[in-house]
Amino acid sequence: LHPWSGDSQALARVAIPNAAQLGAWKALAAELGKGRGVLSDRLAEHQGNHDLLSARLEALRASVDVTDDDAADVIRRARDDAWARHRHDLTGETADDFAATLARDDSVGAGRLANARELVEIRSTNRNLVETAATIAHARDQLARNGSDREAVLLEIRTVARELLGPCQETSPEQLIELIEDRIAARIDALAAWEEIELSRKKAERAVDEEGRIRLELSRALASVGVGSDVGDSLETVMAVAELFLERQFKVDAERTEALKTVGTRQEDLAARRRAVEVAERREDEWQAGIAEALKGTWLERGISVPGMGGVLDQLAELSKSLQDREAMQLRIEKMVA
Incomplete structure (x- = not known):
């Protein structure tokens, strides 16, 4: 009964999810898995776009010597700060500082104006890079929520099928549902096998009783014919x-x-x-x-016995032979006379 313990009654009392619950878990797990796959593909796509944009931005910055918007803003703020200090102090030092920052700002402005087209492309690429980074962050948030939903499904499955599953290491709803189905099938087989064992045990007991009855009947039958x-x-x-x-x-x-x-x-x-x-x-x-x-009407009618009749018949046979001989002799005589 591994991974279970106890007898068949204990196994029969183990709570198992019904078919509707398993179907709902399968549908939810399939939906979450499909969503996770779509989000992973999108994240990979956006990450690829981000890498391409980063490489393009690096290539643009390397191809032209132009100050980007952030650096230009820093230089412009430095110029404004130097001008404010000069107006406040009106010293030669502040004037020199302002002149230097002004010259730098003018140089940056001239360079940006000369490379205005490249600067526009850098701005567009940088903006796309920021948007792609935001999209990547959103996709990661969605993946995190998907993972949380999967963990919630896992927790629900483990809670409902705790007695059926026992200790297990599966970390995905699909694997856990498959394990539950295998355990349900194993439980059914185990209960059926236990019933077969009980039936065989009862048959064995009946066979023992039948053996005793047959032995007693044979002994009685043998005793009835004098065999002990x-x-x-x-x-x-x-x-x-x-x-x-x-x-x-x-x-x-x-x-x-x-x-x-x-x-x-x-x-x-x-x-x-x-x-x-x-x-x-x-x-x-x-x-x-x-x-x-x-013999009626003859002299032999009353005075001859059966043995005597045999003698008469013998004499008649001799007489018949003598008559035949006489006739033959008479025939010869007639032939001789002729």
Whole structure:
């Protein structure tokens, strides 16, 4: 359950942000990230312009020997101050100072007049440089506010998902939201795994109970056929004894089945022989009835038995042969006479 601790009930009680809250954080983080990117690009652009203007101003100042407005203002104020002191003191020293500052101011004025076009360009570049610096400062302020907003979002996310996140080092809302989603998925998987463990534990308990019931039933069944088993025997031992008994019983049953099959075969043979005897007896009765019918009206009708009938038949067969021999002899005689 890392980074969490405790059991499944404790994990189930961990508060998690809902989908709507995550969606709002994602939208806000995306908006802040997009704004930060735009501001960073603008700041880089303005900084580049500032560098170009600074380089251009330096190049202009190096190309012409002209006093800029600030330096000219300083020289003009020095001239005015010297004039004010001279009017107040009216000494030779103040007059010399005023003359020197006046000459310097005139020289600067003449130089600025001679390079008026370059001076205008310097003024324009300097003004653009000041405006660009102000724009850069404004962009930096906006970036700072963007950073403050991001920190506020981070603080809100950490506060709401404190139990879910635990100690973490992520410093951006996007990374923190991604971590929250991963932790939510891990929490779901952990709870599902815990349910599987509980289900497996219950199945194991039922299996143990079922094993005891089966062992008891097997022991009773073996006892009913005179095979004993110890109370402390395991299910495997009882099953081995039962299998040995069943193997022997299968052999006995097979022998009994074979014996029953042999008896059945013998009974079928006996029945077939009985049917043959019945057919023979029936045919004998029919034959005797036929003989009796044939002998009606003769001297043999009442005075001959079945064995005697056999002798009569033999004599008749001999008589038939003698008659055939007689006919053959008569035929020869007739042929000889002819």
